[in-house]
Amino acid sequence: MPFVNWLKRNLVVLAGLLTLGYLLLPNIIVTVFSFNKPKGRFNYEWQQFSLDAWKDPCGVSDLCGSLSVSLQIAFWATLGATLLGTLIAFALVRYRFRARGAVNSLIFLPMAMPEVVMAASLLTLFLNMGAQLGFWTILIAHIMFCLSFVVTAVKARVMSMDPKLEEAARDLYAGPFQTFFRVTLPIAAPGIAAGAMLAFALSFDDFIITNFNAGSTVTFPMFVWGSAQRGTPVQINVIGTAMFVVAVLFVLASMAVGNRRNRQKA
Amino acid sequence: MSTLTEAPPPLAPQAPDPRPPKRRGRWTPYWLLLPGILWLIVFFALPMIYQASTSVQTGSLEEGYKVTWHFAAYWDALSAYWPQFVRSVLYAGTATILCLLLGYPLAYLIAFRAGRWRNLIMILVIAPFFTSFLIRTLAWKTILADGGPVVGALNTLHVLDVTNWLGWTAGDRVLATPLAVVCGLTYNFLPFMILPLYTSLERIDGRLHEAAGDLYARPWTTFRKVTFPLSMPGVVSGTLLTFIPAAGDYVNADLLGSTDTRMVGNVIQTQFLRVLDYPTAAALSFILMAAILLMVTLYIRRSGTEDLV
Numbered sequence: 370m371p372f373v374n375w376l377k378r379n380l381v382v383l384a385g386l387l388t389l390g391y392l393l394l395p396n397i398i399v400t401v402f403s404f405n406k407p408k409g410r411f412n413y414e415w416q417q418f419s420l421d422a423w424k425d426p427c428g429v430s431d432l433c434g435s436l437s438v439s440l441q442i443a444f445w446a447t448l449g450a451t452l453l454g455t456l457i458a459f460a461l462v463r464y465r466f467r468a469r470g471a472v473n474s475l476i477f478l479p480m481a482m483p484e485v486v487m488a489a490s491l492l493t494l495f496l497n498m499g500a501q502l503g504f505w506t507i508l509i510a511h512i513m514f515c516l517s518f519v520v521t522a523v524k525a526r527v528m529s530m531d532p533k534l535e536e537a538a539r540d541l542y543a544g545p546f547q548t549f550f551r552v553t554l555p556i557a558a559p560g561i562a563a564g565a566m567l568a569f570a571l572s573f574d575d576f577i578i579t580n581f582n583a584g585s586t587v588t589f590p591m592f593v594w595g596s597a598q599r600g601t602p603v604q605i606n607v608i609g610t611a612m613f614v615v616a617v618l619f620v621l622a623s624m625a626v627g628n629r630r631n632r633q634k635a
Numbered sequence: 636m637s638t639l640t641e642a643p644p645p646l647a648p649q650a651p652d653p654r655p656p657k658r659r660g661r662w663t664p665y666w667l668l669l670p671g672i673l674w675l676i677v678f679f680a681l682p683m684i685y686q687a688s689t690s691v692q693t694g695s696l697e698e699g700y701k702v703t704w705h706f707a708a709y710w711d712a713l714s715a716y717w718p719q720f721v722r723s724v725l726y727a728g729t730a731t732i733l734c735l736l737l738g739y740p741l742a743y744l745i746a747f748r749a750g751r752w753r754n755l756i757m758i759l760v761i762a763p764f765f766t767s768f769l770i771r772t773l774a775w776k777t778i779l780a781d782g783g784p785v786v787g788a789l790n791t792l793h794v795l796d797v798t799n800w801l802g803w804t805a806g807d808r809v810l811a812t813p814l815a816v817v818c819g820l821t822y823n824f825l826p827f828m829i830l831p832l833y834t835s836l837e838r839i840d841g842r843l844h845e846a847a848g849d850l851y852a853r854p855w856t857t858f859r860k861v862t863f864p865l866s867m868p869g870v871v872s873g874t875l876l877t878f879i880p881a882a883g884d885y886v887n888a889d890l891l892g893s894t895d896t897r898m899v900g901n902v903i904q905t906q907f908l909r910v911l912d913y914p915t916a917a918a919l920s921f922i923l924m925a926a927i928l929l930m931v932t933l934y935i936r937r938s939g940t941e942d943l944v
Binding site (some may be wrong): 384387388392394396398399402428444456457459460465473476478479483484486491493509510513516517573576579605606608621624 | 660663664665667671674676679680682683686689698737738740741742743745746748754756758760761763764766767768769770772773774776777780796822825857870879880882883884890900903904907908913914917920921924925927928934
């Protein structure tokens, strides 16, 4: 029975592809429904093909405003978290110091904490301090929860780095700054880039912590959340689809660059 | 055979000893740590303490709250909202198991069978992240719509009869039932299971599979005795990365569920943002945090893995 044997050998492949389908199905729906022309306020049922939303992605009030708020917050949060996280990662890998255990758990705990707990406790702090909720409180919160992920990503890269390279640089009379900027940083760069990309994605897509600490500021996820109650405009799907496509293209491009670099080295 | 599970051979390339003698200043590490750690202390640790104190306060929004060591808030919160707690653990637990069952084959496929498709599949796993998860969760409303093809198929295959009997669905509907919420949770946290699984599977030396085959192990035996034990670190961190956020989630329960599927996250959110009953909300989130930390500690100790970060 060749078919049964084939099935036996490829069962795991089939199961894996089914899971992949489960993961991608909502994205397919989001894309298809970006070409929909819904009858009521909600875009859950297919009516007819239309390009209206694609021609006018900012046609819904506040949508593009919220998008720009989200992009700004994600940009600054990525910058802040990457800077602070990279410093911590270098300290953890390259130095001995007291309280290493405490530092490690302070970095691990935010990742092991349900978002709603962090969100609620941060709001308690802001309320106690009498802080004005808005752009800055969101930014503070985002840097806080992105930090640990950056540390983890950069740490992994720096740990696999051969310290002999830096010793060699020093032996060749490179000063500490030269060693850092011409040897250490270029080698650590992929880890830092991975951490930064992760931070950007996490910040841009964050809803729970933002929802607690945003006050009247509306980020893109909060706009989507609100629209789930009031009526979902098709433009949401347009933006979701566009983001998906941009992300895939970005990853493909960065992989192409990486491949070319590897080939040049070889 | 037992030696294989007890002492896996060191397969990952050994990192060079990371600590060469240092000539630089002894204060350097503290300066490097200072800004980030200060940030975490002020905006992560301190809020936890504030929250702990809020949870034992009494008063009202108009008159202000005072610390009165009112520990009864914890008891009140637990007795009023224990169904939501149970539901959170139940839904998150089911979603975690489903994630493991669904995610393992895909991680295995990427690690061992994908060949030149590996990068493409990897991108397809990660790329959905970039479409806001709220939009993707809303798409499940369309997929599971009443009278839609999915619900129709489940009905024809009599799956709904079984789930109705189990209490996971009600009548001909999937939306607004526990099944829809678990389905959404599974979907949302699946990548968090797949990525750590893939990382630990990818480290396994392919020659071990050949060796197992040479020693007349059937594929299933090879998996059970070699592959799965070696992928344990991935299983542990994957289940934690799935269970923890799922237990605190309120988005899926809100968008795909009904008032009968409210989880503890929903309660915390409502108490904090709508009812403005801060002590109860703080007590609830403190209980959730303590419960999860306890479970995580027990789980890590049982599974004997330390290198999670």
